[in-house]
Amino acid sequence: MKKIRRPDVAVIGAGPAGLAAAIAAYRAGMEDVMLIERDMELGGILPQCIHDGFGSIVFKEALTGPQYAQRYIDELGGTDVEAKLNTLVLDISPKRRITAVNAREGIIDIQPKAIVLAMGCRERTRHQILLPGYRPAGVVNAGLAQRYINIEGLMPGRKMVILGSGDIGLIMARRVTLEGAEVAGVFELMDHPGGITRNVVQCLHDFDIPLHLSHTVTFIHGKKRVEGVSVAEVDSEFKPIKDTERFVPCDTLMLSVGLIPENEISKKAGVELDPVTGGPVVDERMGTSVPGMFSAGNVVNVFDLVDYVSRSAEDAGEGAAEYVRKPGRRKKPIRVVPGENVKYVVPQLVRDTGRDMSFYFRVERPQRSVAIQVLAGGEVLTRRKAKMVLPPEMIKADISPGDFGGRGKVGPISVEVVSDEE
Amino acid sequence: MVIGGGVIGCSIAREVTRYTPDVVILEKEADVADGTSKANNAEVHSGIGEKHGTLKQKLNVRGNRMYEEFVKGLGVDFKRQGLLIVITPRSLPDRVTGRLPALRRQLLKELVPRLILLSGKRKGIPGQRIVGREEIFRMEPNVTREAIVGVHDPTYGLVSPYKLTIALAEHAIINGAKVFLDTEVTGVNVEGGRVKGVVTDRGEISAPIVVNAAGVFADDVADMAGAGGFKIHPRKGATLIFDKETTTEYVRGSVAEAKLFVKKKSKGGGGMPTIEGNLQLGPTAIEVDDKNDTSISAGEIEEIFERFHYLLPDFPRRSVIAAFSGVRAPTTDEDFIIGPSDTAHGFVNVAGMQSPGLASAPAVAQMVLEILQDLGVPSEPRPGFDPVRPTPALFADQDRKGRERLIKEDRRHGHVICRCEQVTEADVVNAIHGIVPATNMDAVKRRTRAGMGRCHGGFCGNRVAAIIARELWMPVTAVTKDGGGSRLFAGETKHFLEEIG
Ligand SMILES: Cc1cc2nc3c(=O)[nH]c(=O)nc-3n(C[C@H](O)[C@H](O)[C@H](O)COP(=O)(O)OP(=O)(O)OC[C@H]3O[C@@H](n4cnc5c(N)ncnc54)[C@H](O)[C@@H]3O)c2cc1C
Numbered sequence: 001m002k003k004i005r006r007p008d009v010a011v012i013g014a015g016p017a018g019l020a021a022a023i024a025a026y027r028a029g030m031e032d033v034m035l036i037e038r039d040m041e042l043g044g045i046l047p048q049c050i051h052d053g054f055g056s057i058v059f060k061e062a063l064t065g066p067q068y069a070q071r072y073i074d075e076l077g078g079t080d081v082e083a084k085l086n087t088l089v090l091d092i093s094p095k096r097r098i099t100a101v102n103a104r105e106g107i108i109d110i111q112p113k114a115i116v117l118a119m120g121c122r123e124r125t126r127h128q129i130l131l132p133g134y135r136p137a138g139v140v141n142a143g144l145a146q147r148y149i150n151i152e153g154l155m156p157g158r159k160m161v162i163l164g165s166g167d168i169g170l171i172m173a174r175r176v177t178l179e180g181a182e183v184a185g186v187f188e189l190m191d192h193p194g195g196i197t198r199n200v201v202q203c204l205h206d207f208d209i210p211l212h213l214s215h216t217v218t219f220i221h222g223k224k225r226v227e228g229v230s231v232a233e234v235d236s237e238f239k240p241i242k243d244t245e246r247f248v249p250c251d252t253l254m255l256s257v258g259l260i261p262e263n264e265i266s267k268k269a270g271v272e273l274d275p276v277t278g279g280p281v282v283d284e285r286m287g288t289s290v291p292g293m294f295s296a297g298n299v300v301n302v303f304d305l306v307d308y309v310s311r312s313a314e315d316a317g318e319g320a321a322e323y324v325r326k327p328g329r330r331k332k333p334i335r336v337v338p339g340e341n342v343k344y345v346v347p348q349l350v351r352d353t354g355r356d357m358s359f360y361f362r363v364e365r366p367q368r369s370v371a372i373q374v375l376a377g378g379e380v381l382t383r384r385k386a387k388m389v390l391p392p393e394m395i396k397a398d399i400s401p402g403d404f405g406g407r408g409k410v411g412p413i414s415v416e417v418v419s420d421e422e
Numbered sequence: 423m424v425i426g427g428g429v430i431g432c433s434i435a436r437e438v439t440r441y442t443p444d445v446v447i448l449e450k451e452a453d454v455a456d457g458t459s460k461a462n463n464a465e466v467h468s469g470i471g472e473k474h475g476t477l478k479q480k481l482n483v484r485g486n487r488m489y490e491e492f493v494k495g496l497g498v499d500f501k502r503q504g505l506l507i508v509i510t511p512r513s514l515p516d517r518v519t520g521r522l523p524a525l526r527r528q529l530l531k532e533l534v535p536r537l538i539l540l541s542g543k544r545k546g547i548p549g550q551r552i553v554g555r556e557e558i559f560r561m562e563p564n565v566t567r568e569a570i571v572g573v574h575d576p577t578y579g580l581v582s583p584y585k586l587t588i589a590l591a592e593h594a595i596i597n598g599a600k601v602f603l604d605t606e607v608t609g610v611n612v613e614g615g616r617v618k619g620v621v622t623d624r625g626e627i628s629a630p631i632v633v634n635a636a637g638v639f640a641d642d643v644a645d646m647a648g649a650g651g652f653k654i655h656p657r658k659g660a661t662l663i664f665d666k667e668t669t670t671e672y673v674r675g676s677v678a679e680a681k682l683f684v685k686k687k688s689k690g691g692g693g694m695p696t697i698e699g700n701l702q703l704g705p706t707a708i709e710v711d712d713k714n715d716t717s718i719s720a721g722e723i724e725e726i727f728e729r730f731h732y733l734l735p736d737f738p739r740r741s742v743i744a745a746f747s748g749v750r751a752p753t754t755d756e757d758f759i760i761g762p763s764d765t766a767h768g769f770v771n772v773a774g775m776q777s778p779g780l781a782s783a784p785a786v787a788q789m790v791l792e793i794l795q796d797l798g799v800p801s802e803p804r805p806g807f808d809p810v811r812p813t814p815a816l817f818a819d820q821d822r823k824g825r826e827r828l829i830k831e832d833r834r835h836g837h838v839i840c841r842c843e844q845v846t847e848a849d850v851v852n853a854i855h856g857i858v859p860a861t862n863m864d865a866v867k868r869r870t871r872a873g874m875g876r877c878h879g880g881f882c883g884n885r886v887a888a889i890i891a892r893e894l895w896m897p898v899t900a901v902t903k904d905g906g907g908s909r910l911f912a913g914e915t916k917h918f919l920e921e922i923g
Binding site for chain 1: 667714716717718719720722723740742743744745746822825826829830833834835836837838841842844876877878879880881883884888898899902903904905906907908909910911912913914915916917918919921
């Protein structure tokens with residue numbers, strides 16, 4: 001039997017969340033921090049995101065993905081964190097026993113005092129959205145296409161139709177156009193774009209790529225390779241309208257139809273998941289339902305901005321360090337519930353009102369001239385105005401201990417978006 | 423010579439190698455099992471669904487009984503897990519006592535299960551028994567509350583149809599057979615009433631005996647030999663596949679709803695896990711014009727949801743991870759057509775092999791062997807026959823000790839490239855250099871499950887493509903999904919820009 005490794009903190013996944021969590025745990029005094037990554041390099045998804053727009057909050061600069069990642073990788077280099085690459089976690093038990101495997105060491109047992117789950121998310125596939133048609137080559141997820149083009153130097157096709165106007169889809173529309181491919185159109189089921197406005201302008205409008213809202217792909221044609229797709233307008237229940245159906249020739253259908261937090265091993269570890277976010281139910285330190293298990297980044301919910309990922313991961317890293325020092329009983333949590341025009345809020349729980357914390361949330365529908373309010377037991381704690389809120393854009397509301405006004409016990413916390421038109 | 427590398431062609435070829443190593447399989451696709459044998463529901467039926475007295479009913483019951491012996495030495499799992507047939511208010515058509523609810527309920531509860539048992543007995547299916555309502559829910563807690571009573575059919579089993587087909591082909595090869603992939607038969611040479619061989623898109627091959635196991639194309643191939651006279655009308659069936667994780671929470675075994683006195687073209691289907699543990703719901707049955715119509719329509723998806731929502735309410739809709747369609751090969755009279763041709767001596771048709779073709783395969787192979795022995799295949803078993811096909815062990819299928827051993831033998835087993843199914847680099851390399859080599863993405867998937875999981879190749883796709891390219895000394899841009907024109911990439915980056923200038 002090989003020796004069991006017993007680090008203070010083990011972080012699973014070395015994307016932006018894992019990097020920030022590992023560094024934060026180390027800075028918080030943890031001497032033995034292990035960072036486990038299944039890929040051959042650090043940075044997670046960032047190395048393939050060669051467009052800019054990363055770091056505007058954390059670094060107050062517009063960086064590319066690789067640049068943003070490199071800042072953290074450099075910082076990690078200055079710590080004693082042990083990074084294990086090419087290592088896949090096979091299992092985590094509710095007692096925090098990790099089983100991992102790599103080619104060098106074989107199967108490894110790890111029993112850390114605390115764990116940060118930072119496995120990121122994966123792309124939803126054509127089957128999960130039940131796209132009808134054949135199953136030819138040439139149906140590719142936008143994130144994978146990005147990897148093919150930017151890392152491996154391979155073009156998935158020449159003439160594309162893109163389904164879904166999420167940020168990755170928009171960025172890839174521009175990327176493949178710059179590579180000399182043609183984008184016949186971006187089709188979006190909803191009546192508003194899935195990605196942030198800046199990307200709609202800079203990636204589509206600037207390149208004259210048509211965006212068709214309230215449209216979907218109804219059939220994939222081609223037995224061996226994609227030969228085209230049928231598209232149609234949809235009604236208010238998202239059902240295709242038959243006589244609007246038309247054929248669009250293309251050799252590739254690129255899908256940007258959503259991301260799913262990657263929580264298969266969290267489930268095995270007994271972590272409670274939120275059916276709305278698809279990620280663990282967490283408290284303000286990103287602590288999950290299993291004591292000593294924290295989670296960070298897109299495994300919790302899909303943040304739009306990497307800056308938020310890093311920030312929330314720092315909380316998780318510090319939370320893990322704190323748990324290692326004081327593994328005792330946790331305070332009973334206060335629930336955080338979504339109020340008016342709020343789809344969900346992360347964290348879902350607050351245990352300690354005596355520290356600064358951030359609530360991340362999404363609205364259900366676009367709304368102009370609003371006030372964003374955080375309430376406790378029905379009383380407004382903070383209120384901030386905003387000109388416009390959109391479902392694709394995650395909103396952050398910060399709270400400091402003073403906002404609780406010295407209230408000892410507080411009722412359920414809620415976050416709401418209300419009209420501010422007087 | 424066998425035309426068609428499906429489960430039927432490969433079963434026959436393997437059977438024949440017990441007597442002579444002189445067997446050739448011709449397959450037009452880039453892999454065996456690439457026709458209907460990869461796209462079916464993997465059920466080894468007991469035979470209860472087939473009309474009494476038909477050839478397919480007899481071969482189904484016989485084939486089912488032979489399965490353990492059939493897979494022995496192949497390194498393929500077969501699980502006789504049983505089928506729960508559920509009787510619901512829908513099990514009788516409305517025209518039967520539709521207006522007499524009390525009588526109807528009585529019939530459903532008392533008569534219908536006994537009719538099923540009686541029918542089973544007549545067909546020679548052993549072990550069936552009636553299961554009370556409470557026991558149904560103990561066996562399958564998620565079955566509809568409308569269930570009245572059930573019948574348990576213990577001989578029903580599950581097998582991976584493509585793994586079985588590949589294993590049969592490989593077992594035939596180690597016993598002397600040859601398999602030619604990417605080889606399409608375009609003509610059959612017949613001279614003076616005797617078969618001489620076949621014409622393919624890669625040249626002619628002579629053979630005194632030709633077996634037509636061309637699946638949905640069997641009528642076309644028969645016509646090439648002038649041995650036809652039957653027509654196959656393709657009938658498509660679509661199935662949805664669900665995430666393993668939700669499956670185990672949801673169903674324990676296979677369940678089907680009994681439907682009596684309905685004119686059914688194919689078995690009703692139901693909810694059944696694959697042998698790997700993914701729930702399948704389906705299949706549909708739709709007549710199509712095109713024998714290659716493996717598409718799935720929005721209407722079919724709806725139909726599946728609607729149909730099985732009744733039998734299995736609240737099934738995990740959101741966890742569909744794949745959908746596929748297969749094409750059945752029924753003839754006009756809906757039965758198997760197995761026999762030598764009168765006009766072209768040496769030509770044998772094995773046609774109309776629709777469901778339960780997989781379940782019947784062992785018995786079909788035996789029946790065809792006997793026909794071939796009449797035509798000159800030796801009748802003495804050959805001493806040199808190797809009963810075991812060497813099977814590379816998959817990392818995911820091992821326990822901890824087995825995994826450690828594999829890594830010790832080959833470090834590349836420590837490199838997991840498909841996270842959903844825990845497939846290692848060594849697994850992929852072994853598949854590529856297998857006895858029937860896997861030269862494309864789907865072929866690797868069938869052997870290793872890489873890309874078959876919930877992310878559907880999102881993580882491993884590029885890794886598998888790179889390994890195929892590396893191992894087969896070809897550029898990545900030449901790697902295909904499924905042979906032929908199914909290239910994954912249009913070229914390298916910057917390539918189009920150079921073209922445009
Ligand atoms: C949706 C569905 C579900 C089913 N479920 C079940 C089930 O649960 N249990 C069961 O027992 N049965 C089931 N069946 C039926 C079963 O799949 C078939 O009976 C079986 O696969 C038939 O095997 P085959 O070898 O005859 O045909 P195929 O697998 O189609 O093989 C024929 C092969 O011949 C090749 N070929 C054709 N023409 C030529 C040519 N000219 N030259 C060279 N090669 C050629 C084709 O490429 C193909 O690979 C199902 C079928 C469908 C469609």
